[in-house]
Amino acid sequence: MTVEKVVEIENVSMNYHTLDGETLAIKDLSFNVYKGEIVIIVGPSGCGKSTALSIISGLIKPSSGKVVVNGKAVVEPSKSIGYMFQKDHLFEWRTILNNVLIGVEIQNKLTNEMKEKAERLLELYGLGEFKHYYPSQLSGGMRQRVALIRTLAIEPDLLLLDEPFTALDYQTKLAVADEIGRILKKEGKTAIMVTHDISEAISMGDRVIVLSKRPSTIKSIHEIKLTLDVERTPLASREAPEFRHYFNTIWKELDVHVK
Incomplete structure (x- = not known):
C-alpha cells in the first residue's frame, strides 16, 4: 500500500x-x-x-x-495549513463557539453546516456545555482544546x-497532551x-x-x-518498556x- x-x-x-x-x-x-x-x-x-x-x-x-x-509549493500562508501557537489567542469578548468559528468566518465559509460541525466538535471533545461561555470562564487546558478545535474547524x-x-502546569500539560494526541489520531x-x-x-x-x-x-x-x-495514547506510551x-x-x- x-x-x-x-x-x-x-x-x-x-x-x-x-x-x-x-x-x-x-x-x-x-x-x-x-x-x-x-x-x-x-x-x-x-x-x-x-x-x-x-x-x-x-x-x-x-x-x-x-x-x-x-503537491503545491508553499509561498504564503494557506487555508490548507492550520497553525496552533503556544498561546491560545482566544478572543475574550467572543463566546467559545464564536471563537471556534473565527477561522471559517475569515475564509467566508460560515454556513449553518459549518456551525453545526463546530458544535459537534465541541460536544465530541467535552466542551459542548461551554459553547456559550467566554474564555475567561475556562481553565487553561480547556482553552487549549478550544484552540485546537478552532484549528480543526477550518479543515x-x-x-x-x-x-x-508550554503555558500549562505539569499535571494539566499531561492531561491536555493526552487529549490532543487522541483528537489528532481520531x-x-x-x-x-x-x-x-x-x-x-x-x-x-x-x-x-x-x-x-x-x-x-x-x-x-x-x-x-x-x-x-x-x-x-500519549499517556499509555509512557508506560512502554522502550520509552526510556x-x-x-x-x-x-x-x-x-x-x-
Missing part, C-alpha cells in the same frame, strides 16, 4: 541578516511527512525549531530550498503545533509539532526529528515503535549538556 506524502521539505536553509552580519539559522533541512502521521521536532533552545514551522506555514520565506504541501490538510502546552490529521519536552515528543510522535544546535541540521530521525497491551531507551538516546543527541 502506498502511503500518501503530505509534506516535502527539500534543502531548506534560513539566513538572518542584521547590522552585525549574517546568521545561518537552518541549514539544508530535508524530510517528508505522510498522511495521518504526527512528526515531532526537538532540538536545543534557539536552534530554529519555531523558525522551521514558520517556513512550513508560509509565514517566512526560506533563504533557499522549498516546502511542498499536497486543514496539515496541522502545525508550536509548543502548545480525526486522522497530519501534524508537525515542535517541543522542547523529550517525553512529550516520544509519547505523541510517530517519528521524532532531532535537530542540532544552530545552524540547525537534522541529527537523527527516530521512528517510535512501542510495545503496549492497550491502545496507544528512546528518552536516553534523544537526550544524548541534544547538545544541551553542561560540561
Whole structure:
C-alpha cells in the first residue's frame, strides 16, 4: 500500500541578516511527512525549531530550498495549513463557539453546516456545555482544546503545533497532551509539532526529528515503535518498556549538556 506524502521539505536553509552580519539559522533541512502521521521536532533552545514551522506555514520565506504541501509549493500562508501557537489567542469578548468559528468566518465559509460541525466538535471533545461561555470562564487546558478545535474547524490538510502546552502546569500539560494526541489520531490529521519536552515528543510522535544546535541540521530521525497491551495514547506510551531507551538516546543527541 502506498502511503500518501503530505509534506516535502527539500534543502531548506534560513539566513538572518542584521547590522552585525549574517546568521545561518537552518541549514539544508530535508524530510517528508505522510498522511495521518504526527512528526515531532526537538532540538536545543534557539536552534530554529519555531523558525522551521514558520517556513512550513508560509509565514517566512526560506533563504533557499522549498516546502511542498499536497503537491503545491508553499509561498504564503494557506487555508490548507492550520497553525496552533503556544498561546491560545482566544478572543475574550467572543463566546467559545464564536471563537471556534473565527477561522471559517475569515475564509467566508460560515454556513449553518459549518456551525453545526463546530458544535459537534465541541460536544465530541467535552466542551459542548461551554459553547456559550467566554474564555475567561475556562481553565487553561480547556482553552487549549478550544484552540485546537478552532484549528480543526477550518479543515486543514496539515496541522502545525508550536509548543502548545508550554503555558500549562505539569499535571494539566499531561492531561491536555493526552487529549490532543487522541483528537489528532481520531480525526486522522497530519501534524508537525515542535517541543522542547523529550517525553512529550516520544509519547505523541510517530517519528521524532532531532535537530542540532544552530545552524540547525537534522541529527537523527527516530521512528517510535512501542510495545503496549492497550491502545496507544500519549499517556499509555509512557508506560512502554522502550520509552526510556528512546528518552536516553534523544537526550544524548541534544547538545544541551553542561560540561
